[in-house]
Amino acid sequence: MSVPDEVPVSITEQRLRDAFAAAAQTVSPTTIRLPQPNEDSRPAWGRRRMRNRPRSWERRLWLPRLYEQVLIPLAAAAAAALVATALNMVAPKVLSAPHGSHRPVTEQVPAAASEVQAKEIAAGYTGGHLPSGATPRYFVGIRPLPVTSAVLATSLTVYSTATGRVVGSLEQPGQGRYYRAVAALGSNQTFVAAAISAQGADCHTWFYRFNVGRQGQPTRAQLLSVPEVTGEVIDNSKLAVSADGGVLAYSAAPCSKKATGQVGVIRLGTRKITTWSTVRAAAPRNLSLSANGTLLSFVGSASSGRGLQAQSADVVWTLATNAPSGPVASHYHRTLYLTEGVQSAELSPTGVILFAMPAVAVRPAAMGRATVTGTPVASVRPAVNAYDTATGKLIGLVHSVPGGYPASLSPDVSGEYVLLYPLRSSSVQELNLVTRQLRTIPVAAADSPLAAAW
Amino acid sequence: MVTANNAGAGELRAAARARAAVNAGELVGDLFEYHAVRLIRMAVLLLGDQSSAEDVVQDAFLGLYRGASRLRDPANAVAYLRTSVLNGCRSVLRSRKRAWSSLIPTHDPPVWSAESAAMAGEDRREVLRAVARLPRRQREVLVLRYYVNLTDQEIAADLGVTRGTVASTASRALAALGRELGELS
Numbered sequence: 109m110s111v112p113d114e115v116p117v118s119i120t121e122q123r124l125r126d127a128f129a130a131a132a133q134t135v136s137p138t139t140i141r142l143p144q145p146n147e148d149s150r151p152a153w154g155r156r157r158m159r160n161r162p163r164s165w166e167r168r169l170w171l172p173r174l175y176e177q178v179l180i181p182l183a184a185a186a187a188a189a190l191v192a193t194a195l196n197m198v199a200p201k202v203l204s205a206p207h208g209s210h211r212p213v214t215e216q217v218p219a220a221a222s223e224v225q226a227k228e229i230a231a232g233y234t235g236g237h238l239p240s241g242a243t244p245r246y247f248v249g250i251r252p253l254p255v256t257s258a259v260l261a262t263s264l265t266v267y268s269t270a271t272g273r274v275v276g277s278l279e280q281p282g283q284g285r286y287y288r289a290v291a292a293l294g295s296n297q298t299f300v301a302a303a304i305s306a307q308g309a310d311c312h313t314w315f316y317r318f319n320v321g322r323q324g325q326p327t328r329a330q331l332l333s334v335p336e337v338t339g340e341v342i343d344n345s346k347l348a349v350s351a352d353g354g355v356l357a358y359s360a361a362p363c364s365k366k367a368t369g370q371v372g373v374i375r376l377g378t379r380k381i382t383t384w385s386t387v388r389a390a391a392p393r394n395l396s397l398s399a400n401g402t403l404l405s406f407v408g409s410a411s412s413g414r415g416l417q418a419q420s421a422d423v424v425w426t427l428a429t430n431a432p433s434g435p436v437a438s439h440y441h442r443t444l445y446l447t448e449g450v451q452s453a454e455l456s457p458t459g460v461i462l463f464a465m466p467a468v469a470v471r472p473a474a475m476g477r478a479t480v481t482g483t484p485v486a487s488v489r490p491a492v493n494a495y496d497t498a499t500g501k502l503i504g505l506v507h508s509v510p511g512g513y514p515a516s517l518s519p520d521v522s523g524e525y526v527l528l529y530p531l532r533s534s535s536v537q538e539l540n541l542v543t544r545q546l547r548t549i550p551v552a553a554a555d556s557p558l559a560a561a562w
Numbered sequence: 563m564v565t566a567n568n569a570g571a572g573e574l575r576a577a578a579r580a581r582a583a584v585n586a587g588e589l590v591g592d593l594f595e596y597h598a599v600r601l602i603r604m605a606v607l608l609l610g611d612q613s614s615a616e617d618v619v620q621d622a623f624l625g626l627y628r629g630a631s632r633l634r635d636p637a638n639a640v641a642y643l644r645t646s647v648l649n650g651c652r653s654v655l656r657s658r659k660r661a662w663s664s665l666i667p668t669h670d671p672p673v674w675s676a677e678s679a680a681m682a683g684e685d686r687r688e689v690l691r692a693v694a695r696l697p698r699r700q701r702e703v704l705v706l707r708y709y710v711n712l713t714d715q716e717i718a719a720d721l722g723v724t725r726g727t728v729a730s731t732a733s734r735a736l737a738a739l740g741r742e743l744g745e746l747s
Contacts, residue, residue, distance in 0.1 A: 127689035
């Protein structure tokens with residue numbers, strides 16, 4: 109008789125996960141004793157590590173019991189005596205020698221570890237989360253529901269990543285609200301959703317938290333106890349949560365033309381909120397946080413020229429989340445500018461790399477400037493590129509997106525997988541940033557989400 | 563003419579081999595960069611100490627490099643590495659059981675031991691000590707399920723057992739842990 113593998117999460121399981129995570133965190137890229145960089149020309153995985161202790165197989169020498177019990181202790185005692193004698197004779201001379209006269213000591217340089225750490229960081233492995241090594245089992249999408257009595261409604265739907273099938277859905281938040289955005293909250297099992305008033309009666313955004321169980325069934329959403337947010341988070345690209353689950357960022361559009369948009373950050377541990385006002389009523393989009401929530405990136409317009417010569421292209425801005433409240437323009441930095449504009453962008457978990465999709469633009473020869481963004485063009489395929497966040501320079505192509513449609517990106521908490529949900533087609537795709545493999549998740553057209561997150 | 567053709571074919575084969583070697587090196591290099599840390603963490607949970615875990619993981623990568631040409635699908639490389647690490651851990655644990663090894667300390671104290679200050683929290687140490695006392699197969703299933711977050715199907719593939727075996731092993735392990743830790747699961 110087989111035992112079902114889906115059992116309710118017990119205290120034992122919770123303690124187990126916690127203990128495993130704690131033990132795993134004792135290993136970080138900096139504590140791994142990798143070979144010295146110039147030790148030889150072989151790659152790191154092929155080099156013999158220079159350690160104080162020999163490798164395990166070198167220790168696996170056959171020694172008769174007598175030798176172990178008698179000769180080894182004797183040899184150890186003799187060696188200790190020899191070392192003590194040598195120290196007595198040599199140490200005073202070394203200590204009394206003038207500075208610089210003794211041979212320099214070669215220390216274990218942590219350069220290799222740092223290098224690996226930098227690469228790990230760039231790839232998004234922060235060491236603070238449960239590394240999965242596998243695609244998240246489920247993702248959550250927002251589906252529009254049939255409009256009844258002029259009330260807008262959406263459904264938060266859980267999909268199986270493997271099959272694309274709907275495995276669960278979440279009830280409406282009630283009180284005349286409906287969900288507009290969703291993001292993973294520190295793990296692939298916990299999510300936060302933003303809801304606004306369906307009738308537009310109340311210009312606020314409320315945040316809800318819910319879990320997705322091992323079978324994909326979502327739990328009842330709980331209202332997050334955070335300060336009230338003025339303005340509306342109107343789509344999925346205007347909500348982001350740091351991978352450590354500590355910081356939530358949002359971009360809220362105002363409900364009147366006179367007001368300005370607002371970018372805000374809520375520290376979920378302390379419930380402290382910091383807001384920055386935007387220049388116009390429009391709210392920045394494609395918010396993305398570094399894993400520890402210290403760096404926020406978003407896509408917003410930047411105008412150049414005046415009058416008829418004025419051109420506007422979306423660029424990527426970054427903002428330190430510890431910046432004081434005030435006009436966002438006083439604190440942000442332009443990180444990525446592309447002549448064709450930026451379609452979407454996501455920071456790698458440590459913010460070292462920016463994954464971005466240039467906008468696909470049609471450039472009629474007569475006009476000589478970009479006019480239509482987002483139109484599929486056979487000869488220009490949207491691509492996910494990697495850029496250096498510090499310099500804005502292109503590092504390389506991660507993948508071109510088949511179908512010719514621009515898409516939004518949603519990375520998982522490990523930063524290894526990215527979910528692409530094209531804006532004009534029903535397909536949802538997963539992109540492995542490590543292997544660069546792209547897979548279409550077979551979501552039925554009737555179930556296709558407006559936006560998705562995992 | 564024949565000689566020239568043969569020489570050309572030989573050069574092509576040599577070039578193909580060189581390309582394959584470069585590709586294998588790149589593949590393993592990339593995998594090392596992106597997966598070494600997580601595999602070492604997994605091995606630490608099974609072995610207790612980082613030094614042994616690093617040895618096992620490095621050997622797994624070397625094994626992958628040597629057998630890269632036989633790897634039909636590079637997408638399976640991570641699963642291959644995981645299985646190699648599991649096998650390596652079993653080998654290390656077997657070697658520790660040998661009588662003479664108790665006389666020569668061959669590994670650092672486990673991270674959950676009282677001697678190690680690497681991990682905070684007595685509660686966590688207690689859980690991991692209880693896990694360490696479980697049979698080897700049960701430990702592996704728990705680590706793969708609750709740390710690596712694999713599905714039972716994936717665990718079954720890694721361990722070469724059926725999904726039902728994985729489920730029942732996990733169930734027994736959790737029950738044993740619950741008893742050991744004085745909990746009702």
